Amino acid sequence: MASTAKHYNAHSAETYEEAYFYEPGAYMHYLVELVTQRMQLDNVNNSGKPRHILDIGGGTGNFASALIHNCPSSNFRVTVVEPFLEESKGADMAKSDRMSFVKAPAEIFLSHSHDNGDWRKQGSHQVLIKETIHHIDEKVRVGVLKGLYDDLKAFPCGNDITIPSILIITRPQVEIDYPLWDEARRVWKESQPSLEQLQQELQLAGFVDIQCTMERYHSQISLQRWQEMIKKRFWSTFANFSDEELEFGCEELARERPPDENGVIHFEDRLLFITGRKVDT
Numbered sequence: 001m002a003s004t005a006k007h008y009n010a011h012s013a014e015t016y017e018e019a020y021f022y023e024p025g026a027y028m029h030y031l032v033e034l035v036t037q038r039m040q041l042d043n044v045n046n047s048g049k050p051r052h053i054l055d056i057g058g059g060t061g062n063f064a065s066a067l068i069h070n071c072p073s074s075n076f077r078v079t080v081v082e083p084f085l086e087e088s089k090g091a092d093m094a095k096s097d098r099m100s101f102v103k104a105p106a107e108i109f110l111s112h113s114h115d116n117g118d119w120r121k122q123g124s125h126q127v128l129i130k131e132t133i134h135h136i137d138e139k140v141r142v143g144v145l146k147g148l149y150d151d152l153k154a155f156p157c158g159n160d161i162t163i164p165s166i167l168i169i170t171r172p173q174v175e176i177d178y179p180l181w182d183e184a185r186r187v188w189k190e191s192q193p194s195l196e197q198l199q200q201e202l203q204l205a206g207f208v209d210i211q212c213t214m215e216r217y218h219s220q221i222s223l224q225r226w227q228e229m230i231k232k233r234f235w236s237t238f239a240n241f242s243d244e245e246l247e248f249g250c251e252e253l254a255r256e257r258p259p260d261e262n263g264v265i266h267f268e269d270r271l272l273f274i275t276g277r278k279v280d281t
């Protein structure tokens with residue numbers, strides 16, 4: 001937690017959002033569409049009751065904001081629960097009454113205390129954990145998931161429709177295709193829980209109907225930009241490498257994955273979408 005805190009505290013909302021995966025653009029648009037479908041966010045319920053979604057480790061809130069903008073007529077609101085990064089300064093975000101930002105770690109769900117404020121007292125209907133599950137210590141992960149599970153409430157959304165209670169988006173532990181080098185791949189594997197482990201943890205926390213898909217996106221980015229992102233430590237994978245080690249790694253990866261004639265490298269982004277449901281929701 002201490003080194004994760006150091007890593008994210010060193011990022012401003014701007015430096016975080018300037019990386020390929022977190023900036024507005026085609027990739028973000030693709031993910032927003034996928035999450036909208038998987039969480040059934042465009043399913044407008046008839047009861048008029050707003051759906052409350054928690055985005056755990058929601059970063060600067062820019063992804064939650066994009067989801068809201070993608071579904072202008074849906075009646076859901078998002079509480080972004082984020083311990084380190086500052087809320088994005090995106091002009092229209094702060095004004096949105098469909099989104100709020102809470103500075104807290106996922107570990108607050110280890111406690112059943114509802115003293116954390118109204119957002120927690122109300123309970124939630126759905127939870128999104130995007131690219132964050134690996135930051136929650138393995139020793140407490142089931143406890144955090146159980147705390148989230150206990151706070152979940154049923155959501156009336158019409159005939160025969162069930163919405164997933166939780167969506168975890170994470171990357172595979174092995175068989176990734178990102179241009180990296182051996183030592184970075186080793187660090188990656190060490191900090192990334194396997195799919196089997198996450199499925200088991202969800203089960204232990206009480207979730208049922210656990211399903212998973214692998215979502216693949218053909219990415220292309222200039223080698224120069226990719227190397228700059230790594231040198232700026234855009235993922236925590238790079239947090240504990242020295243500047244010299246990153247310099248060496250960037251040279252290694254270029255040898256392993258030479259760019260095309262336009263200086264562009266190609267790779268497949270692979271994301272696991274893991275869903276589960278609370279028994280009576």
Ligand SMILES: C[S@@+](CC[C@H](N)C(=O)[O-])C[C@H]1O[C@@H](n2cnc3c(N)ncnc32)[C@H](O)[C@@H]1O
Pocket residue numbers: 004008022056057058059060063081082083084085104105106107129130131132135136
């Ligand atoms: C790769 S970023 C993903 C951010 C956001 N979900 C997105 O997809 O844009 C990982 C996030 O996890 C957050 N994080 C790290 N440790 C955490 C913890 N213990 N509880 C909740 N969030 C945590 C970081 O601050 C960071 O915002």
